[in-house]
Amino acid sequence: MEQENNNTMPKYSRLKEYLKEQMKRGVIAPGSQLPSENMLAEEFKISRHTVRQALNDLENEGLIFREQGRGTFRSYPTSGKGKIVALVTTYISEYIFPEVIRGIEEVLSAAGCTLLLASTGNDQKKEAACLESLLQQKISGLIIEPTQSARKNVNLKYYRDLEKRGIPYLMLHAYYPELDPAYIIMDDEKGGYMAAEYLIQLGHKKIAGVFKADDRQGVKRRDGFLKALKKYGVKITPDLLGAYETAQLYSYPYQFGRALFAKGEQPTAMVCYNDQIALMVLEALRDEGIKVPEEFSLLSFDDSSLAVASEVKLSSIKHPKAAMGRQAARFILDMIEDKVIKVRQVYQPELILRSSCRALV
Amino acid sequence: MEQENNNTMPKYSRLKEYLKEQMKRGVIAPGSQLPSENMLAEEFKISRHTVRQALNDLENEGLIFREQGRGTFRSYPTSGKGKIVALVTTYISEYIFPEVIRGIEEVLSAAGCTLLLASTGNDQKKEAACLESLLQQKISGLIIEPTQSARKNVNLKYYRDLEKRGIPYLMLHAYYPELDPAYIIMDDEKGGYMAAEYLIQLGHKKIAGVFKADDRQGVKRRDGFLKALKKYGVKITPDLLGAYETAQLYSYPYQFGRALFAKGEQPTAMVCYNDQIALMVLEALRDEGIKVPEEFSLLSFDDSSLAVASEVKLSSIKHPKAAMGRQAARFILDMIEDKVIKVRQVYQPELILRSSCRALV
DNA sequence: TATTACAAGTTGTCTGCACAAGTAAAAAAA
DNA sequence: TTTTTTTACTTGTGCAGACAACTTGTAATA
Known part of the structure; x- marks a missing residue:
């Protein structure tokens, strides 16, 4: 693997590769004895010291163990148990991540693996x-x-490094096309389209939208949203289209909500990037004295616990959350076991109707 | 360390110990070059091969690195970096844990450590x-x-094992007194006392309470609650005192809420184990047609995001959440670095007033 | 001055040998 | 038959030497 089997490779490395191959193929079963050092030396026409060099390496890698006086044996592979799977998310405590993480942890711990967790704060x-x-x-x-997946990623080298080392990785929610990786995502564009289409079919003509600009999910949802407006001939008004980045998360949505009616436009509905945003907009609307859903329809994404926690139960596009996490964990385990090379799954969006939208009469 | 420095020890082992000692004492600084193999061989009157045997071991242990043509160098100790700190919680996605986890992760990643996450589902x-x-x-x-901290723990041997291995551990939210461990907890009894006292001072005379029975936090909160009732001479009615275990989490609180008024008692206020429970009770009260806070006062624990997500903003006893997580991470890092042996911190409860309680007139 | 070639020193690979220490089974002795 | 000893094997430790591959500084060259 590391190099070709040509003669440029040192002899002990060739022996290592040979033995590894034998183990992989099952010729040398776990627990079974390897040929003695002298036998290997004779067979490969190399000195015993060179054989020992190879065996030392394999011992350090944990593939074999040796017992003085008895021999050298292949160690019992821990069969996926005790392995560490790392998880890097943008956030840990916010949004729907806790549930996704829980789903992942569920499957991993059931498989005897442990979860290494880190977050990027986007x-x-x-x-x-x-x-x-x-x-x-x-x-x-x-x-x-991926972090700020709509922007150019400067950390591609780390992913290349992972590939070099043969460590499989799986991207969640979004992916960098340059890497052509395994991924599990939502069909966010379709989701955006469905959201807009639903509001249009309820009779809304002036529909606002606010989306995250630095995540691919946000861009996709906006694209689908605009696509639907265009298809149904609904005018797209720049004033009604909001965009924010990570840093503005806690300021922009509320302000946008307050400013919605200031500029003469009188929107009757709105699609929000997610429930978190929708709640902030809802707060703004409440402060403006606008009632949801009587005077204004609100539709958002992710169907999070927030969607049902408020007094207005939000209609929202479903996110599989824990199920997606479990699926991701199963996939990465399969990839680790070499069962599959590259998985790709796209979840279809589904609209959960509650009471935040109303048909215009 | 492994053996005495007597002659029974192999030569390469003696060289290893010697070099380790030199590094420990700082004679060989990180990054600095070791004597060449030939020099070591000459100095110790051993063959170069034997020197290499020692150096190979040290290289495998990560203590040195070698560069062909340049020499052998002591590697830079990662000084706490790259260490793994494990976190075991009852839940990951529910309740306030995501925020606690976030706090822990924040500090650990800033210190260059990584977080290994597992959950027990209580x-x-x-x-x-x-x-x-x-x-x-x-x-x-x-x-x-700790898992089901109010019950007898059957896993004490694992903690003993940790102690044997010199791996420090820190208990969160509750602790097993048998172990006499380091811990960070809330003063739950005082919290329960404060909650009841507040409602009593608002004029309530019939106060219900529902607490978790299998966690020490629940038991303590109930104890404090009862203590306050007793102190102020408020009658304690068994029908108004609810207790549930983990398995009943999603069924008991709602049922308890619905049943509250069936038995002739007419409570005017209630203390709930946490916000999650309070919301379920709130749902039950809504279905019973009872308005909060007009007809019924609700007080709970943890000041979670749920407390402000509902239409009735819950008054709640504050939980430090992320701050507590950060503190826990700092403590465990200190313990790893041997700066402190055993830390113990008890957070004082604090009542956050919102709009779920009203004074009886 | 800048470039190239060389020399000295480093670790990497490899051979061959010898004996020590430990295991397991066969052989010998009780 | 049971016990002990021997023997033949295993891996562990150690020596001496050789050349390859690589780095670095110095000396020779353009």
Whole structure:
């Protein structure tokens, strides 16, 4: 693997590769004895010292163990147990991540693996630091939610490094097309389209939208949203289209909500990037004295616990959350076991109707 | 260390110990070059091969690195960086845990450490499995929230094992007194007392309470609650005192809420184990047609995001959440660095007033 | 001055040998 | 038959030497 089997490779390395291959193929079963050092030396026409060099390496890698006077044996592979799978998300406590993480942890712990957790705060510098420290650990696989996925990623080299080391990784929620990785995502564009279409079919003509600008999910949802407006001939008004970045998360949505009616436009409905945003907009609308859903329809994404916690139960586009996490964990385990090379799954959006939208009469 | 420095020890082992000692004393500084193999061979009157045997071991232990043509160098000790701290909580996604976890992760990643996460679902069997697999990993420290802390713990042996291995651990939210461990907890009894006292001072005379029975936090909060009732001479009615265990989490609180007024008692206020329970009770009260806070006062614990998500903003006893997580992480890091042996911190409860309670006139 | 070639020193690979220490089974002795 | 000893094997430790591959500083060259 490391090099070709040509003669440029040192003899002890060739022996190592040979033995590894034999183990992989099952010719040398776990627990069974390897040929003695002298036999290997004779067979490969190399000195015993060179054989020992190879065996020392294999011993350090944990593939074999030796007992003085008895012989050398293949060690019992721990069969996936005790492996570490790393998870890097943008956030840990916010939004729907806790549930996704729970789903992942569920499957991993059931498989006897442990979960190494890190978060980036959606900051590429922190993502670099995370990957840096994860690469120091002996991780068997990585599930990662890309950071500011709509921007150019500066940390591609870490992913290349993972590939070099043969550590599989799986991207969640979004992915960098340059890497052509395994991924599990939502069909966010379709989701955006469905959201807008639903409001249009309720009779809304002036529909606002606010989306996250630095995540691919946000861009996709907006694209689908605009696509639906265009398809149904609904006018797209710049004033009604909001965009924010991570840093503005706690200020922009409320302000946008307060400013919605200031500019003469009189929107009757709105699509929000997610429930978190929708609640902030809801707060703004309440402060403006506008009642939801009587005077204004609100539709958002992710169907999080927030959607049912408020007095107005939000209609929202479902996110599989824990199920997606479990699926991601199963996939990465399969990838670690070499069962599958590259998985790709796209969840179809589904609209959960509650009481935040109303048909215009 | 492994043996005495007598002659029974192999030569290469003696050289290893010698070099380790030199590094420990700082004679060989990190990054600095070691004597060449030939020099060491000459100095110790051993063959170069034997020197290499020692150096190979040290290289595998990560203490030195070698560069062909340049020499052998002491590697830079990662000084606390790259260490793994494990965290075992009852839940990951529910309740306030995400925020606690976030706080912990914040501090750890800033210190260059990584977080190994596992959850028990408040099940002692799963706790055993967690600890089992964690002990296989090279963890430097452990933060753990005890499982069903009000019950007798069957997993004490794992903690003894940790102690034997010199791996520090810190208990969160509750602790097993048998272990006399380091801990960070809330003063739950005082919190329960404060909650009841507040409602009593508002003029309530019939106060219900529902608490978790299998966690020490629940028991303590109930104890404080009852203590206050007794002190102020408020009658304690068994029908108004609810207790549930983990398995009943999603059924009991709602049923208890619905049944509150069936038995002739007419409580005017209630203390709930936490916000999550309070919301379920709130749902039950709504279905019973009872308005909060007009007809009924509700007070709960933890000041979680749920407390402000509902239409009735819950008054709640504050939980430090992320701050507590950060503190826990700082403590465990200190313990790993041997700066402190055993830390103990008890957070004082604080009542956050919102709009779920009203004074009786 | 800048470049190239060389020399000295480093670790990497490899051979061959010898004996020690430990295991397991066969052989010998009780 | 049971016990002890021997023997033949295993891996562990150690020596001496050789050349390859690589780095670095110095000397020779352009």
